[in-house]
Structures are given as structure tokens and as C-alpha cells.
Amino acid sequence: MNFRRLLALLLASVSLAAHAAFDIDTLMRDLARHTGGKARFVETRTMAMLDKPVVSSGELRYQPPDRLEKHTLEPYPESMMLDKDTLTLVRANRRMSVNVASRPEAQAFVESIRSTLAGNRQALEKHYRLALAGSPAAWSLALTPVDGAVSALISRITVSGGGNQVRRIEYQQADGDRSELAIEPIAGE
Amino acid sequence: MKVTPLKAFLLWLVAVAAGVAWIVLHTRFTADMSFFLPSDPSPEQRVLVGQMKDGSVSRLLMIGIEGGTEAERVQASGALRDGLASSGLFVSVQNGEADALEAERDVLLRYRYHLSPALTPERLAPEGLREAVDRAIGVAVSPVGFLFKPYLLQDPTGEMIEILAQLHPGSEPDTRGGVWASRDGQRALLLAQTRAPGGDTDGQAQAINTVRAQFAALQQAHALDGLSLSLSGPGMFAVQAREDIRSDIERISLISSIGIGLLLLWIYRSPRMMALGLLPVVAGTVAAIVAVDLVFGMVHGITVGFGAALIGESVDYAIYFFVQSGRVGLQAWRETFWPTIRLGVVTSIAGFGVMLWAGFPGLAQLGVYALSGIAVAALVTRFVLPVVAGDRHDIPPPGVVGNTTLRWLGQAWRLRWPAWILTAVALLYLVQHHDRLWSTNLSALSTVTEADAQADARLRTDIGAPDARYMVLVAAGDRESALRQAEAAGQRLDRLVDEGLIGGYDSPVRFLPSEHTQRQRLDALPPREELQRRLTQALQGAPLSAERLTPFLDAVAAARQAPPMTRADLAGTAMSLAVDAMMSQADGQWNIVLPLRPPATGSPDIPADAVRQALAGTGAVFIDLKLEFETLYADYLQQAVYLALGGVLAITAMLAFAMRSWVRIGRMVLTLAMTVIMVMAALHALGTELNLLHLIGLLLIVAVGSNYTLFFDQIDADGGLAVDVWSSMSVAVVTTVIGFGALAASTAPVLKAMGTTVAPGVVIALLLAAAFIVPRQGKPA
Numbered sequence: 001m002n003f004r005r006l007l008a009l010l011l012a013s014v015s016l017a018a019h020a021a022f023d024i025d026t027l028m029r030d031l032a033r034h035t036g037g038k039a040r041f042v043e044t045r046t047m048a049m050l051d052k053p054v055v056s057s058g059e060l061r062y063q064p065p066d067r068l069e070k071h072t073l074e075p076y077p078e079s080m081m082l083d084k085d086t087l088t089l090v091r092a093n094r095r096m097s098v099n100v101a102s103r104p105e106a107q108a109f110v111e112s113i114r115s116t117l118a119g120n121r122q123a124l125e126k127h128y129r130l131a132l133a134g135s136p137a138a139w140s141l142a143l144t145p146v147d148g149a150v151s152a153l154i155s156r157i158t159v160s161g162g163g164n165q166v167r168r169i170e171y172q173q174a175d176g177d178r179s180e181l182a183i184e185p186i187a188g189e
Numbered sequence: 190m191k192v193t194p195l196k197a198f199l200l201w202l203v204a205v206a207a208g209v210a211w212i213v214l215h216t217r218f219t220a221d222m223s224f225f226l227p228s229d230p231s232p233e234q235r236v237l238v239g240q241m242k243d244g245s246v247s248r249l250l251m252i253g254i255e256g257g258t259e260a261e262r263v264q265a266s267g268a269l270r271d272g273l274a275s276s277g278l279f280v281s282v283q284n285g286e287a288d289a290l291e292a293e294r295d296v297l298l299r300y301r302y303h304l305s306p307a308l309t310p311e312r313l314a315p316e317g318l319r320e321a322v323d324r325a326i327g328v329a330v331s332p333v334g335f336l337f338k339p340y341l342l343q344d345p346t347g348e349m350i351e352i353l354a355q356l357h358p359g360s361e362p363d364t365r366g367g368v369w370a371s372r373d374g375q376r377a378l379l380l381a382q383t384r385a386p387g388g389d390t391d392g393q394a395q396a397i398n399t400v401r402a403q404f405a406a407l408q409q410a411h412a413l414d415g416l417s418l419s420l421s422g423p424g425m426f427a428v429q430a431r432e433d434i435r436s437d438i439e440r441i442s443l444i445s446s447i448g449i450g451l452l453l454l455w456i457y458r459s460p461r462m463m464a465l466g467l468l469p470v471v472a473g474t475v476a477a478i479v480a481v482d483l484v485f486g487m488v489h490g491i492t493v494g495f496g497a498a499l500i501g502e503s504v505d506y507a508i509y510f511f512v513q514s515g516r517v518g519l520q521a522w523r524e525t526f527w528p529t530i531r532l533g534v535v536t537s538i539a540g541f542g543v544m545l546w547a548g549f550p551g552l553a554q555l556g557v558y559a560l561s562g563i564a565v566a567a568l569v570t571r572f573v574l575p576v577v578a579g580d581r582h583d584i585p586p587p588g589v590v591g592n593t594t595l596r597w598l599g600q601a602w603r604l605r606w607p608a609w610i611l612t613a614v615a616l617l618y619l620v621q622h623h624d625r626l627w628s629t630n631l632s633a634l635s636t637v638t639e640a641d642a643q644a645d646a647r648l649r650t651d652i653g654a655p656d657a658r659y660m661v662l663v664a665a666g667d668r669e670s671a672l673r674q675a676e677a678a679g680q681r682l683d684r685l686v687d688e689g690l691i692g693g694y695d696s697p698v699r700f701l702p703s704e705h706t707q708r709q710r711l712d713a714l715p716p717r718e719e720l721q722r723r724l725t726q727a728l729q730g731a732p733l734s735a736e737r738l739t740p741f742l743d744a745v746a747a748a749r750q751a752p753p754m755t756r757a758d759l760a761g762t763a764m765s766l767a768v769d770a771m772m773s774q775a776d777g778q779w780n781i782v783l784p785l786r787p788p789a790t791g792s793p794d795i796p797a798d799a800v801r802q803a804l805a806g807t808g809a810v811f812i813d814l815k816l817e818f819e820t821l822y823a824d825y826l827q828q829a830v831y832l833a834l835g836g837v838l839a840i841t842a843m844l845a846f847a848m849r850s851w852v853r854i855g856r857m858v859l860t861l862a863m864t865v866i867m868v869m870a871a872l873h874a875l876g877t878e879l880n881l882l883h884l885i886g887l888l889l890i891v892a893v894g895s896n897y898t899l900f901f902d903q904i905d906a907d908g909g910l911a912v913d914v915w916s917s918m919s920v921a922v923v924t925t926v927i928g929f930g931a932l933a934a935s936t937a938p939v940l941k942a943m944g945t946t947v948a949p950g951v952v953i954a955l956l957l958a959a960a961f962i963v964p965r966q967g968k969p970a
């Protein structure tokens with residue numbers, strides 16, 4: 001696995017060398033080459049109302065371009081599945097489906113992950129102003145909502161990673177609460 | 190006392206005026222489903238009828254806004270919702286806007302411990318508390334948590350979430366620009382529930398007109414010309430049906446009046462005679478409507494439409510009178526012709542009379558209408574018309590047409606062989622198709638057009654509104670028992686939902702649990718100190734500390750003291766309507782209807798056996814409304830067959846009694862049977878699936894056709910058919926064909942079925958009667 005990662009880094013630096021500058025288009029092209037797979041995640045959520053952060057963990061599955069599953073295993077099992085525009089939530093034997101295309105805030109939220117993973121700049125820019133920092137090996141993409149209703153809830157989303165691998169997604173909510181998703185790819189993917 | 194013409198006329202006028210006054214002031218006309226619903230329903234059927242008339246589903250009005258841009262549709266949707274909500278005609282108007290449910294949210298928040306299905310003693314034990322709080326926090330920190338965050342400290346166990354989760358088990362409509370939209374986003378959607386019950390067609394019409402007027406107004410005010418409105422729902426169909434029937438009646442009346450009027454003018458060549466000829470018709474029509482109203486308490490539009498066709502029948506009596514008495518004089522007419530006419534009237538009455546026993550209220554109405562209308566028209570012809578008309582009625586002698594057709598009549602025997610062959614072919618056809626002759630589909634009688642049904646299905650799918658096909662029924666002597674039964678049935682249904690066999694169900698107990706259940710839930714709430722102790726223990730190391738939860742302790746302490754919630758606590762919310770619509774009281778019995786939704790797999794069907802099995806022992810009954818109606822209709826059809834046969838028997842017996850000759854009776858029965866066979870085969874061969882109304886049409890053919898055979902049968906006795914008798918008969922046939930021909934042109938399937946059967950049927954009946962009964966003559970000179 002270490003070798004694999006090293007290789008990815010090497011490839012990333014090669015692509016850096018090939019392109020004169022590291023820009024959003026380059027990043028998007030790299031991301032679009034991701035073929036999907038599984039990853040472990042740890043989510044840490046901080047709320048003013050709470051005395052300490054809430055931590056949950058589980059597994060992410062991604063199949064480009066528009067199928068994404070988030071299975072929380074700890075502390076309580078819960079699944080969120082996105083297939084095209086249908087977001088299905090399964091919690092304690094209850095299943096709820098929402099069409100995300102219909103809810104601006106839900107769609108903005110979904111696009112922040114889906115379009116980033118798929119390297120779809122156009123879809124991202126429908127909802128966010130983009131700002132890229134860092135290098136191909138360690139980049140960070142800041143998304144600021146354009147829509148008023150969305151920015152009333154989320155002030156900024158920061159996606160960061162290395163190469164075509166997203167490592168971390170951070171949500172800064174408008175009321176000061178925060179949520180942070182750390183992603184660790186599972187070997188063999 | 191001598192009755193003068195003027196006195197007789199005034200008597201007629203007063204009677205008719207009284208009848209008209211009754212109709213105008215008292216009679217209620219409807220065009221709803223009542224024509225098809227059982228008049229003597231079983232308790233289960235009564236609940237179904239109630240659902241069709243007043244149930245929540247019957248009050249749904251689905252509204253679609255198409256065209257323009259998304260922003261325009263969103264603007265129109267919001268404006269229309271505000272306008273309709275403040276009109277007072279709707280209990281609820283929803284378009285998906287989040288703030289639309291504030292009153293409902295407040296009630297749910299206030300009574301969350303009465304209502305939460307998750308509330309058990311275990312849930313408020315330390316372990317349960319910890320898990321509930323953790324889960325609630327999980328929701329609060331999730332992307333949709335902003336909806337719930339404000340309530341976390343007063344409801345840290347998330348009872349609100351539990352209540353809401355059961356309310357939206359399926360998927361709700363998509364939203365575009367903050368309002369509901371169809372899947373493709375091209376149409377904004379609203380769902381309204383009218384205050385008027387579905388059975389109140391006037392109320393429904395008012396609600397629908399308000400929607401249209403407000404939409405037109407906001408289109409004008411905001412320059413939204415590109416938008417168009419589409420509406421559907423049971424009330425919409427009822428209003429539409431009434432409009433259709435109304436224009437049908439107008440068209441039928443117009444066609445028959447003009448057609449018959451021109452014919453009579455040509456025969457009589459005298460406006461006075463025409464006016465006199467109307468006396469029996471008007472009296473018969475007025476009497477028929479009043480009689481139906483007196484018997485049934487309302488008159489259905491279909492009955493009136495049918496009555497318009499009967500004009501062609503009742504006008505005949507006057508024709509017989511004028512034409513025949515003109516030749517032989519009044520006294521002779523009374524002696525020679527009246528008995529024949531009277532026999533015809535009595536056979537017709539016998540034929541229609543059997544319909545009075547029909548469990549299908551529509552049929553019974555038609556029976557009463559025809560019976561009273563014909564009887565009164567005949568009585569007026571016999572007792573009023575001769576006095577008013579006096580001896581001054583000179584009918585122009587039958588012209589070339591009368592004489593020519595009379596000559597043809599003498600040759601009609603030549604049709605015998607072709608008739609035998611045609612009958613044999615028709616009979617063969619009927620035998621071959623005997624199991625496919627009758628349509629068992631009730632929708633064959635529905636006035637809803639294919640296009641409207643499709644538009645309805647599209648809106649319904651977009652909105653996700655229940656189509657009221659499947660439901661579970663519970664009944665008990667008092668409300669509490671009924672609610673407890675509904676809760677028991679709900680527990681069984683929950684399992685089916687988990688297994689994916691049904692998509693979900695609605696139940697009043699979600700908003701109004703039984704007192705027993707409410708008590709159980711409230712009893713699970715520990716005293717304040719105890720709860721505080723448990724919280725401190727449970728939330729050790731938890732993200733949310735017990736110290737912050739004073740609002741929770743207050744809320745639980747208040748709930749412990751609270752009385753059970755009642756229907757009154759829901760006042761002013763959409764939930765009160767939902768509860769009322771699913772729960773009804775009749776004859777000391779509380780009925781609760783739980784509408785079921787098909788599984789999300791896309792199949793519109795529900796596995797009936799599985800549901801029945803799951804409900805076994807609860808006393809709850811599963812009902813497939815479509816199946817129920819089809820069974821009901823099959824019963825009607827079966828019953829109608831017996832009634833029609835009974836009618837035919839009654840007519841035959843009547844004739845047999847009058848004629849006392851097997852040969853003559855045999856001839857008449859033969860011609861009528863041949864007619865019926867040919868008409869049935871022809872209709873079916875031309876692609877018409879026969880239904881109940883065709884059957885009634887056949888009975889009408891027998892009733893009317895028997896009159897023709899009677900006249901022809903008289904020829905033997907009279908020693909030849911006089912040309913004016915023939916001309917009065919032929920005019921009578923033509924008026925009947927015009928009357929029922931006009932019916933065939935109507936849009937209501939029920940009327941069309943009768944028209945297409947009777948109009949050609951009487952012509953065939955006449956031809957066959959001529960062929961088999963009129964004495965044979967040689968080649969025409």
C-alpha cells in the first residue's frame with residue numbers, strides 16, 4: 001500500500017511537471033480519472049450546543065460518476081445512499097427518499113461531494129465559487145455558496161487531498177457549527 | 190258537471206305548474222357517483238359510499254401549473270397557495286413551501302409525548318435515554334439538522350423526529366425553487382383539500398371556480414401569460430360530469446324537440462295541434478321528475494337525459510289519438526283504439542316496473558321515471574286531451590309516403606327468410622362469444638374520459654396522492670375502541686411496510702391515538718427528579734450534558750400533568766381534517782378507514798392475501814375498492830338480467846292475457862326474441878362490450894316493440910290495416926328513433942349505451958313485426 005501511495009505521488013508529480021501550472025481544471029481532470037472504490041471515514045461534528053464533538057465512523061463507497069454510499073457503522077448504524085438525484089436514508093429500519101434536485105440546500109450539499117469526486121467543475125460552479133490552494137500532492141479547494149438560501153446554512157466547504165484522492169471534507173456552517181469528514185482509502189482499491 | 194275544454198286545460202295547467210314549482214323549489218339534481226352506488230348497502234359498502242362522498246380522498250384537488258419559466262411557476266404557486274388558503278374554501282393548501290406547516294408543527298411539538306410511537310418506559314431508562322439522545326444529536330448535526338436544531342434542548346430524545354418519520358414514510362414530491370414540482374421539473378404542483386365534501390358538487394364547483402378565477406387574476410396581475418393551469422381530483426370529475434350531463438341533456442332535448450317537432454308539423458300542418466300534442470308530453474315529463482324526486486330525494490342527471498329520449502315515446506299517444514280519432518270519431522276511438530293503446534301502456538309499465546326492484550339506484554330511478562311518465566302521458570291523452578281538443582282536429586290525409594310504405598308493408602313477409610338466416614347467424618355468434626359478451630368493468634359506465642383519467646393519473650403520480658383503491662377498515666361501538674383497533678391493525682401493517690409488501694398507510698391514530706395508548710406513553714414519563722437522575726447518569730461523557738436540558742425536564746413534567754389530547758386539540762390544522770376524513774360515525778358505529786399505499790417497487794398492486802393474513806384476528810377488514818366495485822357491478826348485472834327476464838315475462842303474460850291465442854302470442858314473442866338476438870350480436874360484433882345499460886335498452890326494445898306487434902296483431906281483427914293507423918304507427922316509430930338516436934349522440938356512456946341499443950332496435954322490431962305478423966299480400970300492383 002505504501003508503495004501504491006508512493007506511486008500515486010510520483011504520478012502526481014509527473015503530471016505536475018507535464019502541466020505548466022496547477023489549476024482547478026487540472027485538479028478536476030485528475031479527480032475525474034478516479035475509478036471509484038471504498039474508503040473508511042471518520043466524521044467529527046462540533047456544535048455550540050454540545051460540550052464535545054460527536055464522532056462517527058464507517059465506510060464510504062463511490063462509483064463514478066453519480067453513485068455514492070455512506071454507511072455509518074459507529075456509534076449507530078445509518079446509511080445514506082445517493083443514486084443520481086435520489087438520496088435514500090436508512091435509519092433504524094426506516095427508509096426515506098428525497099430527490100435532491102428538488103431541495104437547493106440538499107443539492108448544494110450533495111454537489112459539494114459528488115461533483116468534486118467526479119471532477120465536474122461546471123456542476124460545482126453552479127453552486128459555489130471555487131478557490132484552489134496548494135500543490136497537486138496536497139491541494140485544498142474552498143467552496144463558497146453562491147445561493148443565498150444555501151449560504152444561510154453553510155458558509156464554506158473545504159475539500160482537500162492529494163493527487164486524485166479526496167482526504168478531507170470540512171463543512172463550516174453559518175451558525176458556527178462545524179463538521180469534518182476524514183477519508184482513508186481502503187487497500188486494494 | 191260538464192267539463193269544458195277551458196276547464197280541462199286549466200286543470201292540466203295547474204297540475205303542471207304545481208309540478209314545475211315543486212321541481213324548481215325542491216328538487217335536487219346531481220351528477221355524482223350516487224347513480225352507481227348501492228341503494229341498500231352492507232355496512233362495509235356504506236363506509237365505502239361514505240368515503241366516495243365525503244372521505245379525505247374525495248376532497249382532494251390536485252393543481253398543476255405548466256409553461257413559462259421555473260421562476261414564474263414558483264411565483265404563481267406561492268401566490269395561488271396564499272390566495273386559496275385565505276379564501277376559506279379549503280381546509281389545507283400545500284405547495285411544498287416549508288413554512289406551510291407551522292400550525293401543524295406547533296401541535297406536534299406540544300403533544301409530542303402523547304403522539305410519539307417510540308415512547309416506552311425503556312426509552313426513558315438510562316440506556317434508552319443515551320441512545321435516543323445520541324441519535325437525536327446525530328440528526329441535529331446532519332446536513333438536514335438545521336430543521337431540528339432549534340428544538341434539541343427541549344426534545345433531546347427526538348420524539349418530534351419519531352413522529353415526523355412515520356408521517357413521511359414514502360417519498361414526497363420533488364421541489365424546484367422551494368415548491369413542489371413534477372419529476373421533470375416542468376410543472377409546479379399544489380395539493381388542496383376542499384372544505385366541501387366530495388359529494389357536494391356545488392361546493393366542489395365553487396372551489397374549482399375559485400382556483401380558476403384566482404389563477405386568472407394572478408396571471409393578469411403579474412403578467413404570467415405563459416402559464417397554464419391543470420386541475421384534477423374526484424370533485425373535479427363530479428363537476429365535469431355534471432357539466433357534461435347538462436350539455437348532454439340540452440343537446441338530446443334540442444335534437445329530439447327539433448326532429449320530432451318538424452315531423453309533427455309535417456303530419457299535423459297545424460301549430461294548434463302541435464301544441465295540443467305537447468300536453469301529454471309535458472305532463473308526463475313533469476310528473477316523472479316529481480315522482481323520482483319523491484321516491485329518491487334527488488334526481489340524477491342521467492335520469493333526466495334518459496327522460497329526454499322518452500319524449501319520443503310519450504308524444505306517440507297524442508299522435509295515435511289525433512290520427513285515429515280523426516278517422517273514426519272520439520267515441521269510436523275510445524272503444525276500438527284505446528284498448529290497444531292501453532294494453533301497450535300497461536305492458537310498457539310492466540316492463541319498466543321490474544326495474545323498481547333493482548339494487549342499482551340508477552336503474553330504479555329510470556324505472557320510476559319511465560313508469561310514471563308513461564302512465565301520466567297516457568292518462569292525459571285519454572282523459573284531458575279529448576276534452577281540450579274537442580272534435581276540431583283535422584289531420585291532413587296520409588300522403589304519398591303513407592300509402593307507399595303501407596304497400597311495402599304488405600310485402601314485408603318477404604323478409605321472413607332473410608330474418609331467419611340473420612337470426613341464426615346472430616345466435617351462432619352469441620353462442621360463440623357467450624363468455625365475452627358482458628363487460629364487468631364498472632368504468633364502462635364512468636363519465637370520466639380517457640384523456641381526463643390520464644391527466645389525473647399523471648398529477649396523482651407527481652404529487653404522490655393516494656388513489657383510494659386499497660384500504661383497511663375497522664369498526665367499533667365507540668371511538669376509543671375503534672382507535673384501539675386501528676392501532677392494533679397499524680402494528681400489523683407496520684410489519685408489512687418493513688417487509689416491503691406495502692408502501693405505507695395512513696391512520697388517524699398518528700394524530701389522535703387512543704386514550705389508552707396516550708396514557709401508556711405519558712405513564713412512561715418519569716417524575717422530574719427521577720428523570721434528572723437518569724439523565725445525569727445516561728449522559729456521562731456524552732456530547733450533550735444533562736445540565737443544559739432544563740427545557741426537557743420542564744416539558745416532560747408538563748406532559749405528565751397533561752390530560753389526553755382530543756380531536757379539539759387538532760383544531761385549525763390539516764391533521765384535524767385528516768382525522769375526520771379517516772374516521773366517521775354512523776348509526777352508533779365508529780368506522781375508521783386506513784388507506785394503503787402500494788409498495789415503492791412501482792407495481793400498483795398490493796398483495797391482498799398477505800394483507801388479509803397479517804390482519805387476521807384484529808377484526809380489521811382489507812378492502813380492494815376496485816374489486817369491491819366490480820363485484821358490486823357483477824351483482825347488479827346478474828340482478829338486472831333476472832329483472833329484465835322478469836320484465837319480459839310480465840309483458841308476455843300481459844299480452845297472453847289480452848290475446849288468449851297461442852299462435853298470436855307465439856308470433857309476438859318470436860319477433861321480439863329475434864330482434865333482441867340481432868341487436869345484441871350486432872352491438873357486440875361492432876366492438877361494443879355490452880353492459881347493464883345495454884340490457885336495459887334491450888328491455889326497452891321489448892316494451893316498445895310489443896306495442897308495434899299489438900297494432901299489427903289488430904289488423905287481423907280489423908280486417909286490414911287502415912292507412913291512417915299505419916301512418917300514426919310509423920310516426921310513432923320515427924319519433925322513438927329520433928328520441929333514442931339523440932341519446933346515442935350523448936357523451937355519457939350510460940345514455941349512449943341505451944341510445945345505440947334502442948334506436949336501431951325499434952326499427953328492427955318494426956320490420957320483424959311487419960314480416961311475421963302483417964298478413965301476407967301478393968306482389969304489388
